[in-house]
Amino acid sequence: MQPISDLDTPAVLIDLDRLERNVARMAEKARAAGVALRPHCKTHKLPEVARMQLNAGARGITLAKVGEAEVFAAQGFDDIFLAYPIVGAQKARRLLALADRVRLAVGADSVAGARTLADAFAAAGRQLDVMLKIDVGLHRAGVLPEQALALARQLVDLKGLRLRGIFTHAGQGYGCETTEALAGTGHHEGDSMAAVARELRGAGLPCDVVSVGSTPTALFAMRPGVTESRPGTYVYYDASEVSLGVCTMDDCAISVLATVVSTPAADRAVLDAGSKTLSNDILRPKASGNGWIVGRESRLQRLSEEHGVVGVVPGESFTVGERVRIIPNHACVVSNLVDSVYAVRGGQVEAEWRVAARGRIV
Amino acid sequence: MQPISDLDTPAVLIDLDRLERNVARMAEKARAAGVALRPHCKTHKLPEVARMQLNAGARGITLAKVGEAEVFAAQGFDDIFLAYPIVGAQKARRLLALADRVRLAVGADSVAGARTLADAFAAAGRQLDVMLKIDVGLHRAGVLPEQALALARQLVDLKGLRLRGIFTHAGQGYGCETTEALAGTGHHEGDSMAAVARELRGAGLPCDVVSVGSTPTALFAMRPGVTESRPGTYVYYDASEVSLGVCTMDDCAISVLATVVSTPAADRAVLDAGSKTLSNDILRPKASGNGWIVGRESRLQRLSEEHGVVGVVPGESFTVGERVRIIPNHACVVSNLVDSVYAVRGGQVEAEWRVAARGRIV
Numbered sequence: 001m002q003p004i005s006d007l008d009t010p011a012v013l014i015d016l017d018r019l020e021r022n023v024a025r026m027a028e029k030a031r032a033a034g035v036a037l038r039p040h041c042k043t044h045k046l047p048e049v050a051r052m053q054l055n056a057g058a059r060g061i062t063l064a065k066v067g068e069a070e071v072f073a074a075q076g077f078d079d080i081f082l083a084y085p086i087v088g089a090q091k092a093r094r095l096l097a098l099a100d101r102v103r104l105a106v107g108a109d110s111v112a113g114a115r116t117l118a119d120a121f122a123a124a125g126r127q128l129d130v131m132l133k134i135d136v137g138l139h140r141a142g143v144l145p146e147q148a149l150a151l152a153r154q155l156v157d158l159k160g161l162r163l164r165g166i167f168t169h170a171g172q173g174y175g176c177e178t179t180e181a182l183a184g185t186g187h188h189e190g191d192s193m194a195a196v197a198r199e200l201r202g203a204g205l206p207c208d209v210v211s212v213g214s215t216p217t218a219l220f221a222m223r224p225g226v227t228e229s230r231p232g233t234y235v236y237y238d239a240s241e242v243s244l245g246v247c248t249m250d251d252c253a254i255s256v257l258a259t260v261v262s263t264p265a266a267d268r269a270v271l272d273a274g275s276k277t278l279s280n281d282i283l284r285p286k287a288s289g290n291g292w293i294v295g296r297e298s299r300l301q302r303l304s305e306e307h308g309v310v311g312v313v314p315g316e317s318f319t320v321g322e323r324v325r326i327i328p329n330h331a332c333v334v335s336n337l338v339d340s341v342y343a344v345r346g347g348q349v350e351a352e353w354r355v356a357a358r359g360r361i362v
Numbered sequence: 363m364q365p366i367s368d369l370d371t372p373a374v375l376i377d378l379d380r381l382e383r384n385v386a387r388m389a390e391k392a393r394a395a396g397v398a399l400r401p402h403c404k405t406h407k408l409p410e411v412a413r414m415q416l417n418a419g420a421r422g423i424t425l426a427k428v429g430e431a432e433v434f435a436a437q438g439f440d441d442i443f444l445a446y447p448i449v450g451a452q453k454a455r456r457l458l459a460l461a462d463r464v465r466l467a468v469g470a471d472s473v474a475g476a477r478t479l480a481d482a483f484a485a486a487g488r489q490l491d492v493m494l495k496i497d498v499g500l501h502r503a504g505v506l507p508e509q510a511l512a513l514a515r516q517l518v519d520l521k522g523l524r525l526r527g528i529f530t531h532a533g534q535g536y537g538c539e540t541t542e543a544l545a546g547t548g549h550h551e552g553d554s555m556a557a558v559a560r561e562l563r564g565a566g567l568p569c570d571v572v573s574v575g576s577t578p579t580a581l582f583a584m585r586p587g588v589t590e591s592r593p594g595t596y597v598y599y600d601a602s603e604v605s606l607g608v609c610t611m612d613d614c615a616i617s618v619l620a621t622v623v624s625t626p627a628a629d630r631a632v633l634d635a636g637s638k639t640l641s642n643d644i645l646r647p648k649a650s651g652n653g654w655i656v657g658r659e660s661r662l663q664r665l666s667e668e669h670g671v672v673g674v675v676p677g678e679s680f681t682v683g684e685r686v687r688i689i690p691n692h693a694c695v696v697s698n699l700v701d702s703v704y705a706v707r708g709g710q711v712e713a714e715w716r717v718a719a720r721g722r723i724v
Contacts, residue, residue, distance in 0.1 A: 089619055279642065304533065336699075
């Protein structure tokens with residue numbers, strides 16, 4: 001154990017009290033709703049935190065990339081869903097190896113994509129679980145609800161695949177400027193998915209799992225018929241989640257400790273944390289600056305790679321050498337930018353966690 | 363050697379022919395102008411490329427963080443300038459160790475900041491070279507030209523420091539929408555610095571080095587009185603440099619190889635490269651999309667961490683499984699996002715380079 005003040009900057013701090021509370025609360029919400037929790041671990045990329053989530057009752061974990069699944073499988077995690085349309089023979093070979101030791105499922109939203117995996121599994125005399133991706137309004141990947149049945153029929157015909165269910169991600173919630181809009185988005189998410197599931201089952205197709213995702217809509221989307229929820233950001237929260245009204249500043253478990261390195265003008269200070277630590281991801285639902293400074297009104301106004309430029313408001317001042325904490329706009333991308341984070345409690349560093357699944361892009 | 367087609371995606375490719383040409387050309391421009399070249403290696407973070415730059419005639423290298431300098435020093439690089447206002451006793455200790463084996467200089471723009479380094483060097487009976495940062499219009503760090511003399515006088519009075527010269531970074535060039543504006547910015551950069559140098563020398567202060575930086579202004583800022591240039595991005599170039607008119611698409615040595623994983627609508631395709639590979643850095647000088655697809659009119663319209671959403675223009679189409687190459691908005695941040703890049707020539711991968719100085723934020 002060392003005091004936080006001994007850390008050099010910039011450093012990413014994880015407040016253990018808040019983390020533990022966030023993990024427990026979401027687990028309790030899911031339990032109360034009778035929905036299985038399968039948190040997206042892209043937010044932290046840490047086996048240590050995923051273990052806490054499982055201990056609190058999570059059924060399994062969610063990731064996006066095969067390389068991330070390999071990291072977590074090597075750490076003993078044995079139930080992994082890759083919520084992403086995985087495509088390609090090279091990835092299929094790695095999935096075959098993963099499926100030997102993990103209860104595995106992957107996303108799919110096209111026959112052409114799914115076939116690249118099905119062929120490899122069929123050739124090996126095996127079956128891969130797939131989840132059909134439904135687009136309930138984000139308009140990124142996924143088929144529209146009215147297209148789901150036709151695609152599901154084609155997927156179940158592919159040798160080497162087994163249809164486990166359907167999933168979605170209502171990322172459009174990040175654009176909701178009122179709680180009413182967010183609630184509506186979540187209700188639509190859950191109800192649309194329940195309807196698609198009924199349609200598939202009515203046609204005699206399997207649909208064991210009906211899975212929704214996203215932290216902002218999580219509490220609203222646990223509707224009748226939904227069996228699984230995959231929020232990610234709730235473990236740490238961030239400035240965007242505060243802006244969305246999903247949590248308060250006191251729930252934010254992640255912060256970036258930074259040092260003031262320059263005060264070239266009365267209305268400007270420069271921190272040693274730039275986009276290489278905070279990213280240039282914008283504040284949601286409405287872009288406004290690059291991060292909040294704890295206890296100050298002054299905000300980060302622009303970033304370059306190594307500089308965070310603070311617009312100093314009248315009445316505040318910063319001193320070269322002074323340390324501040326920044327609540328980032330987006331927690332997940334911060335995890336991906338650093339080799340390790342520091343787990344802190346009461347002013348002390350309890351552990352340095354290597355971000356084991358950082359940078360696994362393939 | 364393996365064909366590029368054997369690489370899994372996403373993958374960052376470095377075109378060796380273009381890289382070598384870019385390195386040679388900038389070296390020749392600097393030589394012709396009688397200006398020493400000290401490239402900023404944050405763009406690539408690769409000892410392999412820095413070695414090429416030295417072999418082409420570069421005098422030394424530029425970096426921002428102490429941790430980056432440690433990586434390059436361990437690889438034998440012996441002349442390093444940290445173009446950043448380094449602050450703090452912890453970093454001072456590491457600089458002391460570095461200065462044992464490297465000809466070192468660091469930036470400074472305040473007495474308070476410089477003193478945190480000076481104290482450690484004075485206590486060790488040693489001297490650290492500092493370069494005074496001048497703000498010629500970016501309004502990030504640095505003192506205004508009219509404040510330079512007063513600060514320089516204070517810096518030379520600090521025991522443990524030696525004033526080597528002055529430096530600037532005309533990053534405002536990234537906002538210039540015409541070549542005329544860019545030329546004007548570069549001329550102002552070089553001339554302002556030459557004037558500050560004359561003032562310092564006229565007052566009997568040392569100012570051996572007059573150093574300018576930035577790829578867009580590089581060719582314009584090599585004015586009489588400027589002794590050193592520190593461009594970075596020119597080794598790779600990127601979509602922003604093309605937009606600024608500084609190079610052509612055929613000069614871009616960096617690209618991201620990606621696979622189409624979803625084609626959910628006629629006007630939309632999804633690539634397996636998102637902000638985790640490309641970053642959300644905007645196109646300069648005018649924000650427009652998240653990267654250009656080589657040989658296509660369709661552009662990346664938005665990114666999430668693992669998804670690159672292409673707005674497919676009429677007349678074009680994408681097929682699941684198809685591979686494309688993306689020219690990123692900003693090369694430097696891509697280098698920081700990946701563990702390794704692939705050096706390619708004529709369809710073949712000649713080497714996998716580990717990005718040795720990636721993620722060195724401290």
